[in-house]
Amino acid sequence: MRSHLLNGTTTERYRRSVTEGIERVAARIAATERPFTGVTADDLAPALDRIDLDRPLHDTSAALDELEELYLRDAVYFHHPRYLAHLNCPVVIPAVVGEAVLSAVNSxxxxxxxxxxxxxxxxxxxxxxxxxxxxxxxxxxxxxxxxxxxxxxxxxxxxxxxxxxxxxxxxxxxxxxxxxxxxxxxxxxxxxxxxxxxxxxxxxxxxxxxxxxxxxxxxxxxxxxxxxxxxxxxxxxxxxxxxxxxxxxxxxxxxxxxxxxxxxxxxxxxxxxxxxxxxxxxxxxxxxxxxxxxxxxxxxxxxxxxxxxxxxxxxxxxxxxxxxxxxxxxxxxxxxxxxxxxxxxxxxxxxxxxLRVMGADGVGGLFDEVCDLAHEGWRLLAADPRFDVVVEPQLSTLVFRCVPDSVTDPAEIDRANLYARKALFASGDAVVAGTKVDGRHYLKFTLLNPETTVDDITAVLDLIAGHAEQYLGASLDRAC
The missing domain is CATH 3.40.640.10 (Type I PLP-dependent aspartate aminotransferase-like (Major domain))
Structure with a gap:
């Protein structure tokens, strides 16, 4: 088992293993078309339960194959432009290089x-x-x-x-x-x-x-x-x-x-x-x-x-x-x-x-981009009668909710927004967050990805409105 220790005699194994891991992640990121697959805990748990941690695979490639099924395939990918939920940012490559160095040296x-x-x-x-x-x-x-x-x-x-x-x-x-x-x-x-x-x-x-x-x-x-x-x-x-x-x-x-x-x-x-x-x-x-x-x-x-x-x-x-x-x-x-x-x-x-690769202005420019995007998103929401937006953003967050014109009951509007968020997450097409404002359920975009566009925001808003209307239509059918 000493062959797995990183030291002067195992650098070639280290190089091959880490390179293979990087290639797997790079391939997965390149192929990711949605921020999430929509997998549920009940769907994924049986695969984890079958793993016997007392019986190692003794092979890095085999372990990475297994990891593909257990994690990489169904991870929530913050780099995707339609991940709009929490305060999670896409990461810059120089920082990932730093992560690799610090993990290996392990100071x-x-x-x-x-x-x-x-x-x-x-x-x-x-x-x-x-x-x-x-x-x-x-x-x-x-x-x-x-x-x-x-x-x-x-x-x-x-x-x-x-x-x-x-x-x-x-x-x-x-x-x-x-x-x-x-x-x-x-x-x-x-x-x-x-x-x-x-x-x-x-x-x-x-x-x-x-x-x-x-x-x-x-x-x-x-x-x-x-x-x-x-x-x-x-x-x-x-x-x-x-x-x-x-x-x-x-x-x-x-x-x-x-x-x-x-x-x-x-x-x-x-x-x-x-x-x-x-x-x-x-x-x-x-x-x-x-x-x-x-x-x-x-x-x-x-x-x-x-x-x-x-x-x-x-x-x-x-x-x-x-x-x-x-x-x-x-x-x-x-x-x-x-x-x-x-x-x-x-x-x-x-x-x-x-900072040594991009400089402070490079980082600041990316943050300015998402703040500008939030203002464009706010203007979209303020002009769209399907939505109520809470405040004009000071940074890059938008809090809003769908308000279908066919419904006046605030509790029913709450349920429609909760349903829309859950349905969107289950579809994997986008990920948005939720919160409460004055006791009512609202949705939230946290925009931290400079690759997200106004078209992405528009598309996600259409998806939200569609899911909310679907819920309200089903609710009306049940009442009848």
Whole structure:
């Protein structure tokens, strides 16, 4: 079995095996005509159940043949222009090359003696991102597994900075359109779900700053401590961007930590057209960025940035077997000193390769394309009497629902939209997401593929309307 270990004596086997795997994936992507096959869990599960994991195939080609049946054939392909559902982007080739390199070398980014140059590459990218945000020379940060972990770490730092206030008296303010990880983080940090104050949004689904000011004042009047305000630059449902300058003013007034969840909107950091939409982000104390959303990177690639590097001390623990305190005095750069994770992949390499091949303008141009496409889609929806669209997009998300003119019952319209989404997914012709707005079921396009066209959007809207009408026709037949 040693012949399967990657080392100096097995490089030819490594080359052949990886090349065969790449060729299989490339062939599948080239042949993919729909984003999904429509397979169900009940359809696919029996093939998985038949696999005896204690009886290996002893052959890479045979294992890839099996994988074709179990995974590649029925995977949901984000690269397809009619995948319009969640915050999943197609990936750029330089990043995939980086993924192959980092997986083979397998550096762990916790300590210098496990990563060397990888540590410096990650630190350089953190400095670059902090500069794009507008932070000064005291800024720092670290790569994370995703936006949820980044938000958790930011709120951990905010909690520690708020001491000596009692945990029971700490409050976090976030808009009602913010990510669920804010409440999850509050629970994990021992604050409790009720520590998160939900702030109303305006008609554009942005945090209402008058309401925020009122809640902050009430918090202070009740003897509670406003621990943090979480502003969102790109909400998951609407792509809305909270008014960052106004929020920053309120945070300064109440001496409150300002965190900006820019997991989605971080693509604006490299936009040449729309950067001003996140004006004020430079005043944050911490920022979440997800390169695997709007920088076209493979999962996972995320980071949390802080304006003052000293605040990262709240995530620092020392162990004699890993990062003893003397290493700080010796100026050994151990990334574990500022991370919630210990063992950690060299995910920064994917972004490094992307920037070195494409440049920031190249990435920003792709993100600008999908934002422009969303505006074209919004104009289509606004002009189409079959649909109701919620807000004009600030990024690349469209929330809408089919409203057949033959139906006036909101509950029946809800059911028609739910059916249309499920039927579309089952067909495999397109994949769209769903959400609720004011208690009603809506559909959602999250446009992150520059290859998607207005014709694709038009075709998918026609499919949705057709499925909704099919449901309503069947419903009428049943009633008769």
């Amino acid at each position: 762990s980014l916790d300590t210098w003696d496990q990563s060397a140059g990888g540590t410096l590459i990650e630190r350089r990218l953190i400095d670059w991102t902090a500069g794009r945000i507008g932070f000064g020379p005291a800024a720092d940060g670290v790569f994370t597994s995703g936006g949820t972990q980044s938000n958790l770490q930011a709120l951990l730092l905010a909690r520690e900075e708020a001491k000596p206030a009692a945990p029971a008296g700490l409050r976090v303010f976030a808009s009602e359109a913010s990510h669920f990880s804010v409440r999850k983080s509050a629970t994990l940090l021992g604050l409790g779900d009720d520590a998160v104050v939900s702030v109303p949004v305006d008609r554009d689904r942005r945090m209402h700053t008058v309401a925020l000011a009122r809640e902050l004042e009430r918090c202070a009047a009740e003897g509670l401590t406003p621990m943090a305000v979480v502003a969102t630059a790109g909400t998951t449902d609407f792509g809305s961007i909270d008014p960052l300058p106004e929020i920053a003013e309120l945070c300064d007034r109440y001496r409150t930590w300002m965190h900006v969840d820019a997991a989605y909107g971080c693509g604006l950091l490299v936009s040449r057209k729309n950067r001003d939409r996140i004006r004020g982000i430079e005043r944050a104390d911490s920022v979440t960025v997800d390169y695997h959303k709007s920088f076209f990177q493979p999962v996972s690639s995320s980071a949390v940035l802080v304006r003052d590097s000293a605040t990262l001390r709240h995530a620092t623990y020392h162990a004699e077997y890993l990062n003893p305190r003397r290493m700080v005095r010796e100026r050994v750069p151990n990334q574990v000193d500022k991370s919630l994770q210990t063992t950690r992949r060299f995910d920064a390499l994917k972004l490094w390769m992307t």
